[in-house]
Structures are given as C-alpha cells and as structure tokens.
Amino acid sequence: MLVYNTTYNIDEEVLSNFLIWLHEVYVPEVEKNGILVKPRLLRVLSHRDENTECFSLQWEVESSALLHRWHLEIGGKLNNELLKMFGNKVVGFPTLLEVME
Template identity: 60%
Template sequence: MLIYNTTYHVEINDARNFVIWLNECYIPEAEKTGELHNPRILRILSHKEQESECFSLQWEVEDSAVLHSWHTKCGARLNEEMLKIFKDKVIGFPTLMEVIK
C-alpha cells in the first residue's frame, strides 16, 4: 500500500475556498476512477506563516502503476483546473510514500 500525498501552500485569503474546492470538486472527481481511496485533508501546523496556510491531501493507492494511470486519466486535468481557478495562489508538490506498518 502506498500513500500519495500532495502538500499545498495556499495564500491565506484563498485557504477557505481552496479547502471547499478540494472537498466539493477535486476529491469527488479524483474518486470517480476508483484508483485512489480514503482521501483526507490535513492542515499542516509545523510550517505556519502569517500570509499562508499549508494543507496535505492524502490518498491510499495500490501501487505506482495505478497512480500513474490515475494521473494520466484524471490528475493532470484536475491540476490544470486548479491552476485556472487559483493561479499562483496555490503551490503543490507531491510525495509518494510506502506504508511500512
């Protein structure tokens, strides 16, 4: 089992709308393929800055081939949509992690 994590750095004025968009648009669309499971959004407390907030969106995924398939079918399109809506007010970077225990 792998965890696909994306950490987002969001300007403070857009943070609330960004979380709403993740919940109402991004997550439902991402789940449609059936390849990513058990999403959760977390607020990152250790990197708090005055003008921004950081969030983590985590998914469970079977393996890297399934993740690649999802990214090709859905993920790239969702990232483009996010850029259209939030422009440079949201920056994200992905991390793929393996569950050991």
C-alpha cells in the same frame, strides 16, 4: 500499500474558496474512478507563514503503476483546473510514500 500525499501551500486570501473546491470538486472527481481511495485532509502545523496555510491531502493507492494511470487520465486535468482557478496562490507538491507497518 502506498500513500500519495500532496502538500499545498495556500494564500489565506483564497483559503476558504480552495477548501470548498477541494471538498466539492476535487475529492468527488478523484473518487469516481476508484484508483485513489480513503482521502485524508490534514493541516500542516510545522510550516506556518504569516499569510499562508499548509494542508496535506493523502490518498491510498495500490501501486505506482495505478498512480501513473491516474495522473494520465485525471490528475493532469485537475491540476490544470487548480492552476486556472487559483494561479500561484495555491502551490502543491506531491510525495509518494510506502506504508511500512
């Protein structure tokens, strides 16, 4: 099993709108096709800046091939929507992790 993690650094000025968008648009849209499952949203405590907050959104995915398919079919579109709505006030970087135990 793999974990697809995206860590977001969010400007406090758009934080509440970003969290609403994440819960009402992003997560439901990702869940529709069933490739990424079991979403978990975590607050990152170790990287706090004065005017930003960090969150980690994690999903389980069976394989890197399925994740690649998800990026081609859905991920790119959602990333473009994120950029259009929040610009540089929300910056995310993905990490693919392997569950060892």
